[in-house]
Amino acid sequence: MSTLSDVAAVAGVSKATASRALNGRGLVAPETAGRVLAAAARLGFVPNRAARELARGRSGIIAIVVPTLDNTFFTPIIAGAQARAEEAGFQLTVAVHGPDAPGAFARLASQVDGFLVVAPRGSDTLVVGTSAAKPAVLVDREIDGMTSVVADTAAAFGTLTTWLAAQGHERIVYVGGPEGSWQDRQRTAAVQDAARRAGAGLTVLGPCPATFAAGVEVTPAVLETGATAVVPYATSIGLGLLLALGTRGVEVPRDLVVSTEPTVIEALGLEHTPAIDVDGEELGRTAMGLLVRLLDGQDEPGRQVRLAVPVRG
Amino acid sequence: MSTLSDVAAVAGVSKATASRALNGRGLVAPETAGRVLAAAARLGFVPNRAARELARGRSGIIAIVVPTLDNTFFTPIIAGAQARAEEAGFQLTVAVHGPDAPGAFARLASQVDGFLVVAPRGSDTLVVGTSAAKPAVLVDREIDGMTSVVADTAAAFGTLTTWLAAQGHERIVYVGGPEGSWQDRQRTAAVQDAARRAGAGLTVLGPCPATFAAGVEVTPAVLETGATAVVPYATSIGLGLLLALGTRGVEVPRDLVVSTEPTVIEALGLEHTPAIDVDGEELGRTAMGLLVRLLDGQDEPGRQVRLAVPVRG
DNA sequence: TTCGTGGATGGAACCGGTTCCATGGGACCC
DNA sequence: GGGTCCCATGGAACCGGTTCCATCCACGAA
Numbered sequence: 001m002s003t004l005s006d007v008a009a010v011a012g013v014s015k016a017t018a019s020r021a022l023n024g025r026g027l028v029a030p031e032t033a034g035r036v037l038a039a040a041a042r043l044g045f046v047p048n049r050a051a052r053e054l055a056r057g058r059s060g061i062i063a064i065v066v067p068t069l070d071n072t073f074f075t076p077i078i079a080g081a082q083a084r085a086e087e088a089g090f091q092l093t094v095a096v097h098g099p100d101a102p103g104a105f106a107r108l109a110s111q112v113d114g115f116l117v118v119a120p121r122g123s124d125t126l127v128v129g130t131s132a133a134k135p136a137v138l139v140d141r142e143i144d145g146m147t148s149v150v151a152d153t154a155a156a157f158g159t160l161t162t163w164l165a166a167q168g169h170e171r172i173v174y175v176g177g178p179e180g181s182w183q184d185r186q187r188t189a190a191v192q193d194a195a196r197r198a199g200a201g202l203t204v205l206g207p208c209p210a211t212f213a214a215g216v217e218v219t220p221a222v223l224e225t226g227a228t229a230v231v232p233y234a235t236s237i238g239l240g241l242l243l244a245l246g247t248r249g250v251e252v253p254r255d256l257v258v259s260t261e262p263t264v265i266e267a268l269g270l271e272h273t274p275a276i277d278v279d280g281e282e283l284g285r286t287a288m289g290l291l292v293r294l295l296d297g298q299d300e301p302g303r304q305v306r307l308a309v310p311v312r313g
Numbered sequence: 314m315s316t317l318s319d320v321a322a323v324a325g326v327s328k329a330t331a332s333r334a335l336n337g338r339g340l341v342a343p344e345t346a347g348r349v350l351a352a353a354a355r356l357g358f359v360p361n362r363a364a365r366e367l368a369r370g371r372s373g374i375i376a377i378v379v380p381t382l383d384n385t386f387f388t389p390i391i392a393g394a395q396a397r398a399e400e401a402g403f404q405l406t407v408a409v410h411g412p413d414a415p416g417a418f419a420r421l422a423s424q425v426d427g428f429l430v431v432a433p434r435g436s437d438t439l440v441v442g443t444s445a446a447k448p449a450v451l452v453d454r455e456i457d458g459m460t461s462v463v464a465d466t467a468a469a470f471g472t473l474t475t476w477l478a479a480q481g482h483e484r485i486v487y488v489g490g491p492e493g494s495w496q497d498r499q500r501t502a503a504v505q506d507a508a509r510r511a512g513a514g515l516t517v518l519g520p521c522p523a524t525f526a527a528g529v530e531v532t533p534a535v536l537e538t539g540a541t542a543v544v545p546y547a548t549s550i551g552l553g554l555l556l557a558l559g560t561r562g563v564e565v566p567r568d569l570v571v572s573t574e575p576t577v578i579e580a581l582g583l584e585h586t587p588a589i590d591v592d593g594e595e596l597g598r599t600a601m602g603l604l605v606r607l608l609d610g611q612d613e614p615g616r617q618v619r620l621a622v623p624v625r626g
Numbered sequence: 627t628t629c630g631t632g633g634a635t636g637g638a639a640c641c642g643g644t645t646c647c648a649t650g651g652g653a654c655c656c
Numbered sequence: 657g658g659g660t661c662c663c664a665t666g667g668a669a670c671c672g673g674t675t676c677c678a679t680c681c682a683c684g685a686a
Binding site: 001046048049050051053054059061069070072075076078079082091092093094095096110111211212213216239240242243244245246247249251252263264266267268269 | 314359361362363364366367372374382383385388389391392395404405406407408409423424524525526529552553555556557558559560562564565576577579580581582
């Protein structure tokens, strides 16, 4: 492992100049910079992260805190954040916050430069309090004063409901998400509003955890309403529904339309089925982008970004 | 943020002694150590990770490299590894290796102390070569000379096949996993062996990517064989099968038995359906445990651990 | 009493970068 | 031609720990 001193020696300059040349800061003669860069390349120089962190007083690590890894809604977010972090020269660590969220934050806070917080549930004050120690960006939820980025699924659910009503569906079911979910509150309101405007009957079921099993379980209740269209909170719930409907001989979408996401439609060859298309990677990427700006002081906390969510009718 | 110097000053000792007391190494008089610990507690001292890394020449970070986060087989492994890493005082970063696996390794290698490698596919030499720079533990795959831990699903698949044959199934289908998968080779061999011994007819389909959509797609081919039992490589494939069978009016398990995992059985209320129960968290925990021992020099590379996988008939 | 021994402690070097500050030299202007 | 200013560069301090080595002290043995 070669060090900065080695590079400096080979290039015939001091450590100080070598450091400046490699970081692109400060003023270095182009010719000198070229020599340093060449030397670094030849030696395969990789800066020692620990030394850099110590000198800069920054860890270069960002933590993304998610409730679980078992929900495929979160994983693309992580992937997107990871990609963007790498571009910006940060490392990402994934922390799963179980029941002991505050404890987990406290332990991490001194180790990282900032947080990406994915906390769909839990009280506002808890989220704010635990992530106050370091700059943080809230993902897919909004709290006043906190920087956040959300997929505007509420609007998408509204559009989708309107579309269903326009297709002649007079009885629609919305299967709600987990208890206390911020997004569920938004979506419920949007769906109710859209149904009311369109004059369609709406039944709201739930709360339901965002799992496959919950979708299976809620199926009888859905059928009981006599509805011709279902809008489930999450893809996992929708899959559970589809599976349970299949075993009951209910044909989709002939007997009942179940809204879902494009990948499911494609996989199953469903037709005449509406879908919303949340780009989780984009969500993660954007959130990380905001956090990097916060850390660089290019942005003040509190900015709220909404990403449009396409609806495919 | 208080530093070691602060702690030393408060305790009335030198930095050297304070360090020794806090790390439990070297010899420190019990009375002195007590004073240092008390001072540290009072000041809320948290050692600066970067400084410690720099001095020790160890980063304290371990990377787990997975092919994707979208497969729920990998995520519990990460969770288990994460838990064990925390116990041992390591941080875990999750790296997703896309097409550029060697590049990803090279960039990471200088930043971390070791690797957990989850590489179900890809050639042996590639895996060995890319992870040779740092101590590594291979997860759910075996390569001579590398430390590894695998869930012995091959044995479980064999047992399961035997059980199916004993239940009277004369025609069985095994839906194979992704092309080049090490586990798939093991499982195929085990299933073939068990079927032959039991005198049951076996059709091997595939290769199939471990996705939901692949399960849907393979369904017609499965039905065509006239088999009464299917053993899919992965849970995701099995779910696709179940879904597609439902839409075709094939009742499970009356018309066709589909082996799966316990959580699916429970969710769907399936009966008379065999399941194998891979404990992903345990896999991750064990792998991390092995890596920690490697890093501490308590173990030589090359140890291979197999975890038994229960079969529920 | 003195020497040897070993445990507790402190001083200081060191890990590998970053950055403040001082210095030197060249170009430009008067 | 001389003075000024600015830019490129180097020296050295510093980030906050760890650890080698020397020192000091107390105790037991000769």
